[in-house]
Amino acid sequence: MSKKPFVITIIVIVAxxxxxxxxxxxxxxSTTFTIKQPATRVAxxxxxxxxxxxxxxxxxxxxxxxxxxxxxxxxxxxxFAPERKEFIVGDANATVIVDPDYSSSYLANLLPAEIGAxxxxxxxxxxQTARDYEVVDGRLYKKGEWFGAIIKQKxxxxxxxxxxxxxxxxxxxxxxxxxRPEIIATTRLFPSVPPEVLQAINNIGE
Amino acid sequence: MNQNRHHNIIIIILVVVALFxxxxxxxxxxxxxxxxxxxxxxxxxxxxxxxLTEGNKKQTVSSDDVLQLSPGTHKLEFSKENFSTVTKEVxxxxxxxxxxxxxxEPQNDEATAELETEVNQMALQxxxxxxxxxxxxxxxxxxxxxxxxxxxxxxKIRYEIDPSDASGSSIIxxxxxxxxxxxxxxxxIKSLGIDPTTLNIQFINYTNPFQL
Numbered sequence: 001m002s003k004k005p006f007v008i009t010i011i012v013i014v015a016x017x018x019x020x021x022x023x024x025x026x027x028x029x030s031t032t033f034t035i036k037q038p039a040t041r042v043a044x045x046x047x048x049x050x051x052x053x054x055x056x057x058x059x060x061x062x063x064x065x066x067x068x069x070x071x072x073x074x075x076x077x078x079x080f081a082p083e084r085k086e087f088i089v090g091d092a093n094a095t096v097i098v099d100p101d102y103s104s105s106y107l108a109n110l111l112p113a114e115i116g117a118x119x120x121x122x123x124x125x126x127x128q129t130a131r132d133y134e135v136v137d138g139r140l141y142k143k144g145e146w147f148g149a150i151i152k153q154k155x156x157x158x159x160x161x162x163x164x165x166x167x168x169x170x171x172x173x174x175x176x177x178x179x180r181p182e183i184i185a186t187t188r189l190f191p192s193v194p195p196e197v198l199q200a201i202n203n204i205g206e
Numbered sequence: 207m208n209q210n211r212h213h214n215i216i217i218i219i220l221v222v223v224a225l226f227x228x229x230x231x232x233x234x235x236x237x238x239x240x241x242x243x244x245x246x247x248x249x250x251x252x253x254x255x256x257x258l259t260e261g262n263k264k265q266t267v268s269s270d271d272v273l274q275l276s277p278g279t280h281k282l283e284f285s286k287e288n289f290s291t292v293t294k295e296v297x298x299x300x301x302x303x304x305x306x307x308x309x310x311e312p313q314n315d316e317a318t319a320e321l322e323t324e325v326n327q328m329a330l331q332x333x334x335x336x337x338x339x340x341x342x343x344x345x346x347x348x349x350x351x352x353x354x355x356x357x358x359x360x361x362k363i364r365y366e367i368d369p370s371d372a373s374g375s376s377i378i379x380x381x382x383x384x385x386x387x388x389x390x391x392x393x394x395i396k397s398l399g400i401d402p403t404t405l406n407i408q409f410i411n412y413t414n415p416f417q418l
Binding site: 126128159160161162163164179180181182183184185186187188195198199202206 | 385386387388389392393396401402403404405406407409414415416417418
């Protein structure tokens with residue numbers, strides 16, 4: 001009996017498997033985006049600066065194929081911060097967590113509903129703030145759970161006084177002062193506050 | 207006659223007012239430019255306070271003092287009664303700040319007892335730390351150290367080795383500023399390209415008005 005058909009069959013199978021492997025590799029790795037915010041579209045970019053996204057994913061269709069390399073994603077819509085975040089697709093299937101902070105304009109719109117409770121929390125902790133100080137330039141950060149502001153002594157505008165930075169956190173729907181106001185909010189004095197929030201609060205008014 | 211007298215009084219008042227304006231302004235300008243062509247040399251000394259002689263110039267220096275030395279070689283003599291005298295040749299050939307450790311050997315029991323005090327023990331620890339510390343690593347970890355001290359009319363910013371860090375590689379930024387100008391000192395640090403958020407900053411003559 002001839003072995004020729006058997007050998008040819010094996011060669012064809014190996015060739016088909018090889019072609020499929022090449023096609024699969026050329027299409028890239030399966031990359032799944034775990035999107036923490038509902039009804040959100042996430043644009044995928046090849047570089048940090050390109051305008052046109054190469055793909056878009058949503059909570060309903062969170063998986064795409066990407067070749068190995070470095071990519072950036074940005075969450076679309078006015079509600080979220082526009083910053084692009086980097087992610088890397090390696091030689092295995094990847095999962096990317098998308099948990100964007102709110103945009104500064106969206107946070108500014110949330111502030112009026114919170115400021116009353118924030119001022120109450122500050123006055124409860126430091127009663128002298130209502131009498132001798134004023135809270136100015138207050139802003140929300142991240143997803144609206146952090147608040148930072150400058151505390152300024154009520155003096156004649158010609159007098160120069162030290163400015164203090166106060167930070168509050170909203171936990172279980174209640175605002176609480178994190179630590180006493182300080183001239184500079186450092187990671188040593190506010191270890192529980194994300195460093196990027198401290199940096200932003202230290203830059204208020206500049 | 208009377209008119210001349212009035213005239214003289216007006217001139218005297220104008221001169222006094224001018225002096226009140228010119229003198230602080232000159233001090234400010236001098237403080238801005240005085241450190242321009244010098245390099246900071248931080249001292250770690252045990253015993254804590256010694257006499258430094260350079261040529262005919264004598265001064266009392268202590269640990270954590272910062273000398274401003276011009277480029278070139280300086281022969282520095284450190285002395286104190288009951289302690290040995292140490293002479294150091296310090297060559298300043300770049301604009302990079304540097305540090306010098308100085309230890310004077312006690313010459314009698316009284317001097318040995320003096321070295322036992324807490325402040326001298328801290329200085330000895332500082333010398334030991336400095337001798338085991340890589341200068342390059344130190345400035346890489348504390349880039350602001352290379353830019354201090356800063357002295358101007360309203361604020362003074364310097365650093366000290368943080369005694370709570372046994373490695374001797376951590377620093378405390380000491381800000382001495384008039385009330386109302388402490389924030390200006392922070393702005394000055396930012397202008398150096400340093401993010402103050404991660405620094406250990408202490409203000410001198412300052413009490414936080416808000417309770418913990």
